[in-house]
Every structure is written in C-alpha cells, then in structure tokens.
Amino acid sequence: MAQRLINLQTRDYEHPFDREALSKVKAIPLLPQAINFLMNWATIKWNIVSLCGNSYHITDNACPELYKVAREVFTNLDLDTFPDIYSQQDYYINAYTTGHQKDAYMVLSSGAVDRLNDTELQFVIGHEAGHIKSGHVLYHVLCAYLSQVLANIPGSSALLQPALWYWNRMSEFTADRAGLLACQDLKAALSAIMKMSGVPQRFYNSASVDGFMLQAREFEEKYGGSTDKLIKLLEVFDEDHPWTVVRAAELIRWVDSGEYERILTKTAGKVCPSCNNSVEEGTKQCPFCGHNFK
Ligand SMILES: [Zn+2]
Ligand SMILES: [Zn+2]
Numbered sequence: 001m002a003q004r005l006i007n008l009q010t011r012d013y014e015h016p017f018d019r020e021a022l023s024k025v026k027a028i029p030l031l032p033q034a035i036n037f038l039m040n041w042a043t044i045k046w047n048i049v050s051l052c053g054n055s056y057h058i059t060d061n062a063c064p065e066l067y068k069v070a071r072e073v074f075t076n077l078d079l080d081t082f083p084d085i086y087s088q089q090d091y092y093i094n095a096y097t098t099g100h101q102k103d104a105y106m107v108l109s110s111g112a113v114d115r116l117n118d119t120e121l122q123f124v125i126g127h128e129a130g131h132i133k134s135g136h137v138l139y140h141v142l143c144a145y146l147s148q149v150l151a152n153i154p155g156s157s158a159l160l161q162p163a164l165w166y167w168n169r170m171s172e173f174t175a176d177r178a179g180l181l182a183c184q185d186l187k188a189a190l191s192a193i194m195k196m197s198g199v200p201q202r203f204y205n206s207a208s209v210d211g212f213m214l215q216a217r218e219f220e221e222k223y224g225g226s227t228d229k230l231i232k233l234l235e236v237f238d239e240d241h242p243w244t245v246v247r248a249a250e251l252i253r254w255v256d257s258g259e260y261e262r263i264l265t266k267t268a269g270k271v272c273p274s275c276n277n278s279v280e281e282g283t284k285q286c287p288f289c290g291h292n293f294k
Contacts, residue, residue: 002122002184004278005267008078010134010174012263013181015250018134018174021167025139035138047098048105055086055107063087069118070106073125073182075277078267079133087113093196097128097137104132115195115204119188123179130178136171143168169242173250181263186255190216190248197244216249 011019060067066087074082083097083104090109093116099105106128108121116124131137143164180189187209194212195204242250254260269278274291285292 001276002072002076002182003264003268003271004075005078005181005263006269006278006280008181008263008267012266013174013177013259014134015170015173015177018167018170021163021170022136022139025164025167035142051086051088051105051107055088058085058087058108066113069121070125073122073129076122076182076184077126077129077133077178079129081132083132093124093192095124095128096140097131098141099137104137106132115201116192117188119183119185120192120195122183123185123189123192125179126182127172127175127179129182130175131171133178134171134174136175139164140168140171172241172247176247176251177254177260180251180255180260184264186251186260189251193244193248193251197248212248213252216245216252219245220249 083106091111093112094109272286275289277288
C-alpha cells in the first residue's frame with residue numbers, strides 16, 4: 001500500500017525546467033491583474049457553472065469507492081486541500097484541474113475511470129494534485145484563455161505563446177513525478193501513460209509495460225540528433241502536453257537518478273497499527289484514529 005509522504009515539499013521533486021520557466025511567466029507585466037479578472041469573471045466561473053450543471057459530482061455519498069481512491073492521493077502527497085471532483089462523459093483518458101488554488105475543481109473523464117485500474121487512476125489524480133500543490137492551476141487556465149484570445153491576432157501566437165506553452169509542457173513533468181509519488185508504483189504510472197499513448201483497449205491485459213519502457217528508452221537514444229530535435233520542437237511548440245513517450249522517458253530517467261527513492265525514504269514515517277496511516281516519527285498519538293503509541 002502507498003504510504004503518506006510526510007512533509008513532502010514541491011521543491012523536492014519539481015522539474016528544474018518547470019520552476020525556471022514559471023518564474024519567467026510570473027514576471028510578465030500585468031499578469032496579476034489578468035489573473036484576477038480570469039479568476040472572478042471569465043473562464044473559471046464559466047467552467048465551474050457548466051461543470052456543476054452537466055457532470056457527475058464524485059462525493060463520499062455519490063461514489064464512495066472512487067472518492068476513497070482520490071482521497072488517498074491527497075493524503076499520500078501530504079496535501080490538506082481536497083478539490084471538488086467531477087466525472088465527465090468522455091471516452092478519452094483525460095483529466096484536468098481548474099479554479100482557484102485553494103478552491104480547485106478536478107475533472108476526470110469517464111474514460112479514465114473506466115479504462116484505468118485504481119493504481120493507474122491514482123497516478124492520473126496524483127498528476128492533477130501535483131498541479132494544485134505546485135500552484136500551476138491558475139497559469140494553466142491563463143494559457144488556455146490566452147491561446148483562445150491570441151488565436152485571433154495574427155502573429156501573436158508565435159511571439160507569446162511558445163513561452164507559455166513551453167512552461168505548460170515542463171509543468172507536466174513535475175506533475176508526472178507527483179503522480180508517481182501518489183501511486184508509488186512505477187509500472188502503474190507507465191501503464192497509465194502507455195494507455196494514453198494509444199494501446200488498443202482489447203490488448204490492455206496483454207500489453208507489456210516493459211515493451212513500452214524499451215520504446216521510451218530507445219526513442220531518447222535514436223532520435224536525439226539535431227534534425228530530430230528540431231522536428232520534436234516544431235511538432236510540440238504549441239501543444240500543452242509533451243508527447244506520451246517523452247513523458248515516460250522523463251519519468252524513468254528521474255527514477256533512475258535515485259531521486260524518487262530518496263524522497264520516499266526522506267518522507268517515510270511509521271505506520272499506525274490501528275488505522276494503517278503513516279504518521280511522523282516520534283508521534284505519541286495517531287492524528288487519524290487516536291491510537292496511543294507506547
Ligand atoms: Zn497536467
Ligand atoms: Zn491511526
């Protein structure tokens with residue numbers, strides 16, 4: 001069972017490209033005013049009203065099993081906020097988060113819930129929770145909003161959008177690391193990404209995660225030349241997510257670096273024998289069930 005990562009800090013696992021690029025995005029003039037406007041009146045409000053009116057609200061009463069799966073993710077990542085979670089009719093494996101930082105709304109496609117097992121789903125929910133924990137949500141909304149506005153101004157997208165989209169893609173690497181820290185199962189994380197990459201559903205039981213890992217490692221080796229790099233750059237420069245195989249390769253590289261294990265060790269506490277939650281070393285009384293440690 002995945003453990004709660006006590007005092008997990010985003011700086012422990014944030015991708016350096018994400019942190020660097022976000023500081024540049026935050027330095028764009030008038031951004032705070034634009035965000036304030038967005039928060040209150042534009043996209044977010046619009047999204048929230050339509051979500052509440054046209055999606056399934058996952059609560060402890062309405063869908064207790066799924067609620068529990070999601071709840072565990074937030075406990076594991078040591079997050080004390082918990083967003084409203086909705087499921088939306090959509091065959092794709094997809095999820096996104098919108099809203100204010102402290103008042104976020106998470107949306108899971110019904111395809112994600114149907115086609116992923118609980119651990120894979122925890123990777124996807126953990127990915128979204130990672131966006132919340134790192135403060136990405138507002139900037140993602142801003143990216144989506146700006147891309148709509150700028151699409152009507154000739155030439156503007158070439159100037160402003162690449163910087164935003166670049167950060168947006170880099171933030172996905174951070175979120176994937178959070179997803180892995182939430183589910184604590186590399187094979188499940190890669191299997192979720194593999195399913196997003198397009199493995200047909202009728203081969204879900206036999207598709208090999210090891211084969212997909214090999215594809216990810218080989219992609220990095222085979223297509224690392226300058227022409228390949230240019231193709232990759234041109235292909236993704238206005239996309240909000242990196243390619244699935246690149247995401248898998250980046251996650252494998254991070255685990256290979258030993259950072260993932262280091263974080264698990266650093267944040268491990270002791271397990272309460274009565275409720276199975278992880279609590280800080282030296283705790284006298286379990287904060288979850290009241291169990292007294294001798
Ligand atoms: Zn994401
Ligand atoms: Zn306990």
